[in-house]
Amino acid sequence: MADSTPSSPGKSLPVIDVSALVADGAGREPVAAQIGAACRAHGFFYVTGHGVDPALVQRLEDLSRRFFAQDEPTKMRWRMALGGRAWRGYFPLGGELTSGRPDWKEGLYLGTELPADHPLVRAGTPVHGPNLFPDIDGFRATVLAYIDAVTRLGHRLMEGIALSLGLPAAYFAERYTADPLILFRIFNYPTQPVPEGMDVHWGVGEHTDYGLLTILRQDDVGGLQVRTPGGWIEAPPVAQSFVCNIGDMLDRMTGGLYKSTPHRVTRNTSGRDRLSFPLFFDPNFEARVRRIEGLDSAATDDSAERWDRANVHAFSGRYGDYLLAKVSKVFPQLRDEVL
Numbered sequence: 386m387a388d389s390t391p392s393s394p395g396k397s398l399p400v401i402d403v404s405a406l407v408a409d410g411a412g413r414e415p416v417a418a419q420i421g422a423a424c425r426a427h428g429f430f431y432v433t434g435h436g437v438d439p440a441l442v443q444r445l446e447d448l449s450r451r452f453f454a455q456d457e458p459t460k461m462r463w464r465m466a467l468g469g470r471a472w473r474g475y476f477p478l479g480g481e482l483t484s485g486r487p488d489w490k491e492g493l494y495l496g497t498e499l500p501a502d503h504p505l506v507r508a509g510t511p512v513h514g515p516n517l518f519p520d521i522d523g524f525r526a527t528v529l530a531y532i533d534a535v536t537r538l539g540h541r542l543m544e545g546i547a548l549s550l551g552l553p554a555a556y557f558a559e560r561y562t563a564d565p566l567i568l569f570r571i572f573n574y575p576t577q578p579v580p581e582g583m584d585v586h587w588g589v590g591e592h593t594d595y596g597l598l599t600i601l602r603q604d605d606v607g608g609l610q611v612r613t614p615g616g617w618i619e620a621p622p623v624a625q626s627f628v629c630n631i632g633d634m635l636d637r638m639t640g641g642l643y644k645s646t647p648h649r650v651t652r653n654t655s656g657r658d659r660l661s662f663p664l665f666f667d668p669n670f671e672a673r674v675r676r677i678e679g680l681d682s683a684a685t686d687d688s689a690e691r692w693d694r695a696n697v698h699a700f701s702g703r704y705g706d707y708l709l710a711k712v713s714k715v716f717p718q719l720r721d722e723v724l
């Protein structure tokens with residue numbers, strides 16, 4: 386297949402030092418300009434100088450390795466079926482589909498921790514609720530501290546994105562993300578081979594993300610690839626960084642000026658398991674997503690080129706409805722139980 390080999394070894398994604406943006410003072414504009422250029426060119430960029438404590442990230446990685454090292458019956462004690470509408474818990478290898486095919490990964494679905502008596506949870510709002518934390522010492526506190534730290538970074542990055550579009554820094558916070566929907570996943574891409582006869586091609590098949598901004602930590606194994614107009618390129622590990630990419634809602638809001646760029650993860654044959662930690666910084670579940678006025682963009686229907694053949698510009702409604710329509714394709718068995 387012509388498109389399955391990453392080309393253009395000389396091409397790489399930009400690495401942006403966002404410390405001035407995180408400090409929230411002078412010097413934000415040049416950082417915002419770099420983010421804007423990256424969003425227009427690739428929809429993907431790395432951030433350094435992000436202020437997230439490296440010791441926290443290391444702790445999360447160590448605890449995650451301990452979780453996945455357990456046998457499957459043990460991990461299934463936290464299976465997603467037990468998370469109900471909150472959509473939380475463990476899914477085993479091959480348990481998640483992209484474009485109808487199983488991905489070669491296992492993972493833990495997490496998100497903002499809401500108690501069972503929170504009004505949104507009592508009202509049965511999907512993807513809101515308590516997490517299913519494995520009973521490993523420190524796991525819960527570490528995950529919650531990590532979600533908190535990376536969510537704070539998400540707010541700063543969205544301010545940078547707003548400035549890069551010529552909007553007030555608080556544009557997104559005022560309309561969509563004062564109370565963002567935060568979903569967080571921990572994935573393990575095992576190095577073990579796929580059994581004979583299974584229809585598995587990728588760690589994660591080609592897709593775009595659904596919301597505003599994905600902030601991803603990956604370990605040092607590699608395998609993430611990004612589709613550019615010139616072909617697929619690698620997004621290799623960069624020490625102490627996060628990989629950021631734009632989701633469908635920012636594509637929708639900007640009329641395609643900032644594209645939600647397709648990406649995928651190759652099957653892991655490195656000899657070591659690969660861990661990745663995507664945090665999805667998304668509009669509030671109830672937010673109605675609208676086009677930003679005054680941008681120089683055409684909102685062209687690009688559904689023919691998209692992995693899901695969908696026209697994001699035709700979407701109108703609550704972000705939650707967009708998300709649920711997507712998620713139910715990824716976990717068909719849960720859709721039947723939960724929705």
Ligand SMILES: O=C(O)CCC(=O)C(=O)O
Nearest residue numbers: 572589594609650661663
């Ligand atoms: O594991 C990765 O590097 C990417 C995961 C991803 O694309 C996703 O969860 O949306």
Ligand SMILES: [Fe+2]
Nearest residue numbers: 592593594648
């Ligand atoms: Fe993704």
